[in-house]
Every structure is written in C-alpha cells, then in structure tokens.
Amino acid sequence: MLHPFLAQLEPYLTQLTQQGKSPHTLAAYRRDLLELANLLPPHAAQPTRADMVRALKQLSQRGQHPRSLARKLTAWRQFCEYLLNMQLLNTNPVATLKAPKPPERLPKAIEREKINHLIDQDMPDDDALQIRDHAMVELLYGSGLRLSELYALNVDDVLLDAGWVQVSGKGSRERQVPLTRQSVAALADYLAVRVVVADETALFTSQHGRRLCTRQMAKRLAAWAQKNQSNQHISPHMLRHSYASHLLQASRDVRAVQELLGHQSLSTTQIYTKLDFEHLAQVYDDTHPRAKRKK
Structure with missing residues (x-):
C-alpha cells in the first residue's frame, strides 16, 4: 500500500513529464521518493522537519555519499513544493534542510x-x-x-x-x-x-x-x-x-x-x-x- 505522503506521486510525475523531464529523471525522482516514504512514520501524510532529518540521517548512516544525499534532498524538496502549491501540505519540511558536505577533494599534484x-x-x-x-x-x-x-x-x-x-x-x-x-x-x-x-x-x-x-x-x-x-x-x-x-x-x-x-x-x-x-x-x-x- 502506498504511503499517504505519496498519494499525489503519479500526478506529480505526470506534471514533470509534461515539463519535458527525461525518463531517467522521472525514474530517479520516483525511486528517491519511494525510499523516503519507507523512512517516514507509517501514517505521516504531513511529515515534520524532524521526520525528514531522521530520514536523512538514516541514509547517511547507511553510507550514502553526500552527493547522493543532496540529489535526494532536491527531489524531496521539489515534491513538497508541489504539495504545498496544491495546498496538500501546510509547510515544506525540507525547505531549510542541507545535505552533509562532501569530503574535500584534494588537488592532484605531479611530482x-x-x-x-x-x-x-x-x-x-x-x-x-x-x-x-x-x-x-x-x-x-x-x-x-x-x-x-x-x-x-x-x-x-x-x-x-x-x-x-x-x-x-x-x-x-x-x-x-x-x-x-x-x-x-x-x-x-x-x-x-x-x-x-x-x-x-x-x-x-x-x-x-x-x-x-x-x-x-x-x-x-x-x-x-x-x-x-x-x-x-x-x-x-x-x-x-x-x-x-x-x-x-x-x-x-x-x-x-x-x-x-x-x-x-x-x-x-x-x-x-x-x-x-x-x-x-x-x-x-x-x-x-x-x-x-x-x-
């Protein structure tokens, strides 16, 4: 059974299709949102910021790269914006969340x-x-x-x-x-x-x-x-x-x-x-x- 938070997932993806998003992008957004739903409380149709923070921390503890977390956070944020515009969400719980910083990439030097x-x-x-x-x-x-x-x-x-x-x-x-x-x-x-x-x-x-x-x-x-x-x-x-x-x-x-x-x-x-x-x-x-x- 689909999580109540994702009740509007298909209409949202349809809108993205109409905006010209690629099948690859749509698949990534679907995957990221389904993964989020599995980390939220079962009946949280209106997840809180604390819920989102916990979800992000769980993914981080599983060893996901900060760049992957940043991408997922973008997908979550945009879906929440969609729900907010549809008046199905009171506030955007991920509006101010930031992904962990990626490890500093040290420059290569030639001997x-x-x-x-x-x-x-x-x-x-x-x-x-x-x-x-x-x-x-x-x-x-x-x-x-x-x-x-x-x-x-x-x-x-x-x-x-x-x-x-x-x-x-x-x-x-x-x-x-x-x-x-x-x-x-x-x-x-x-x-x-x-x-x-x-x-x-x-x-x-x-x-x-x-x-x-x-x-x-x-x-x-x-x-x-x-x-x-x-x-x-x-x-x-x-x-x-x-x-x-x-x-x-x-x-x-x-x-x-x-x-x-x-x-x-x-x-x-x-x-x-x-x-x-x-x-x-x-x-x-x-x-x-x-x-x-x-x-």
Whole structure:
C-alpha cells in the first residue's frame, strides 16, 4: 500500500513529464521518493522537519555519499513544493534542510622531478608551435596561472626585464606574479617567432595570428605531454595545483601563496596544506618549484 505522503506521486510525475523531464529523471525522482516514504512514520501524510532529518540521517548512516544525499534532498524538496502549491501540505519540511558536505577533494599534484623533467625536454629551434606551447607550460607551472588567466594575457602584460606578469584573475582582480628565469627565457624565444595579425594584442596566438582559445590551449598541453612521453594526463589545472603544492611544501607560507594564486579566501589556499607529500619529500635549495633544473 502506498504511503499517504505519496498519494499525489503519479500526478506529480505526470506534471514533470509534461515539463519535458527525461525518463531517467522521472525514474530517479520516483525511486528517491519511494525510499523516503519507507523512512517516514507509517501514517505521516504531513511529515515534520524532524521526520525528514531522521530520514536523512538514516541514509547517511547507511553510507550514502553526500552527493547522493543532496540529489535526494532536491527531489524531496521539489515534491513538497508541489504539495504545498496544491495546498496538500501546510509547510515544506525540507525547505531549510542541507545535505552533509562532501569530503574535500584534494588537488592532484605531479611530482616535482617528473614535471621538471618533462618541461626540460630539448626544444626544436624551428618549430614555432612547440616553442609557443613550451612558453605556455612554463607560465602555467612556473607562475601558477589559471587557464583563463593565460588566455587573457596580452603582450603588454608581460614585463620580461622586470620579471613580472600582470594577471587579471577572477572578479577582475589584478595581481603581479613573478616570472621564473625559465619562463623569461621561454617567453623571449616565443615572442621572436610569435605570429600575429594587425591589432591583435593577445600574448598567445594561433598559427593564424589570432588569440588562442582556452580549448585549444588545453588540447595543445595534452599534445605536449604526449609528445614528451608523459604517462599521466596533464591538465592546466593540474599544473596550477602542482605549483601551489610544491611551493607550499617548501615555504609553508600560506598567505604568500594565496596572493600569488589570486585566491580571495585563505581557506581556498589552505587545502594544499592537507596533501600527503611523503612521496614528494625532497631537499630544496629554493622555495620555487622550478628552482632545481638540469645544467
């Protein structure tokens, strides 16, 4: 026998069908609501917030992932809103409920020796695209730039003589980030072969002389890693994580790294302090991840 709380389940699902919801979504909503009904008091046509809290706790104790709980909570909340609009429910008992936070996903970091070995591969002197890609990698790892920040760079933002790059980050917040000597050298090599059309201000351009889009930048990085025989997929975000992780491992100055990364909140930077670096432990003679290089 159907739980009294679900008396309007079929009309509700019919409404969702009329709204164009997929069969997969409908099946998920039905499943989540039937699961909820099994956790409610048998005759609770008007479940309370306490009833919903108990149901959520039971699912959590069964080991369900916080993301699954969040999805179920969304299904419950929307069904209750439907009943509320139909004047079949006095209040929405899950209106203010929040699912448990998912465990913090720690960023992946590439071992310092490995990424330095990849970047230090010999570069062909006559391949303009490889020279450009090498300069992009040096900036992503050497200065910890976001892909969007790399894309937005203009030629005038790079001050090779001063060893700085002017970066426009999230929320249009600008910051100056130091360049490594390797980045300065790589950028100088690239600028000598950079292809550009009239009035194009972009630092990194395609072979047609226009600003290189973020998608192409990511694809070129993947091709660069494959060409250098990396057995690990390398993304722009991974290079930024590696920069921050290696720098924090060496300096332990969270606020300095926060400023370099352009993080508005210190807590965003502090996630890097939770990484397990036992397999990365090395003796550094400088705090920068590009300090030790082949001679």
